Amino acid sequence: MNPVLFEIFVNQALVLDLFGVIGLGLVAFGAIRLAARFGSINARMMTWGALALILGRVGILAYGAIVTPSNFMEFDPTLLSVGKNLPIGLMTLGLGMLVVGFWSHERDLSEAAPDGV
Amino acid sequence: MLGPPLATLMTDPLAAMRPVFLILMGLSLLLVAWRLTRRSRGWCGRFLMTGAILLAIGYALVLPLYEARVLVPISMITYYPNADAGIALGWHLLKVVSMNGGWLFFGTGLAIMAHGPSPLRRNPQFSIVRP
Numbered sequence: 001m002n003p004v005l006f007e008i009f010v011n012q013a014l015v016l017d018l019f020g021v022i023g024l025g026l027v028a029f030g031a032i033r034l035a036a037r038f039g040s041i042n043a044r045m046m047t048w049g050a051l052a053l054i055l056g057r058v059g060i061l062a063y064g065a066i067v068t069p070s071n072f073m074e075f076d077p078t079l080l081s082v083g084k085n086l087p088i089g090l091m092t093l094g095l096g097m098l099v100v101g102f103w104s105h106e107r108d109l110s111e112a113a114p115d116g117v
Numbered sequence: 118m119l120g121p122p123l124a125t126l127m128t129d130p131l132a133a134m135r136p137v138f139l140i141l142m143g144l145s146l147l148l149v150a151w152r153l154t155r156r157s158r159g160w161c162g163r164f165l166m167t168g169a170i171l172l173a174i175g176y177a178l179v180l181p182l183y184e185a186r187v188l189v190p191i192s193m194i195t196y197y198p199n200a201d202a203g204i205a206l207g208w209h210l211l212k213v214v215s216m217n218g219g220w221l222f223f224g225t226g227l228a229i230m231a232h233g234p235s236p237l238r239r240n241p242q243f244s245i246v247r248p
Contacts, residue, residue, distance in 0.1 A: 023219075023223060034230075
């Protein structure tokens, strides 16, 4: 395999991880703007969900960058468990909050204008 | 006796229910995005729908298969000598592209949608009859 493509897609996946974090930032930006426009609880929930998703994603990337097989034994096992599971929980809850807020927002829009957004 | 998902259901129910939650969230994201953009035209709906399809593939197909240990992660490929490295690489590429590209497209569509109402796909029907 091409070493450049290997670096991009497999080894660190830096560019694609950057795309994902930028996309989550765009989700948070859109949710904040929706909250400013509509002033509803749904867009605020989407904002908190997107923030939790960003924190969890950056936590997962930081865990993968900091903890390597060579220095794995130097850390406290409790700290490692928290650092591995807390971002996963944040991402799961954030995804749930984002979906619930998105669904409620769509329901409000379709109740306000059934023929279209 | 039990496979990995059912054994995890006995020992750690929260971790065993997480793939189910991910499947539900991915499919509902797809459903809500389709309901939101089915009457709109323009790039907002296309971006939002592309991102929702990619995220549904990632959350409802790829991540549960990894959590069920059907697929071998690319970092663990050296510990599975019978696994095909090419297939593992292909699933890894699908996961990386669908998750990250999905969030990028979905975020772009949501940011465009937040700027204002999108144009309708069909012309609005006017009537002289008072509703």
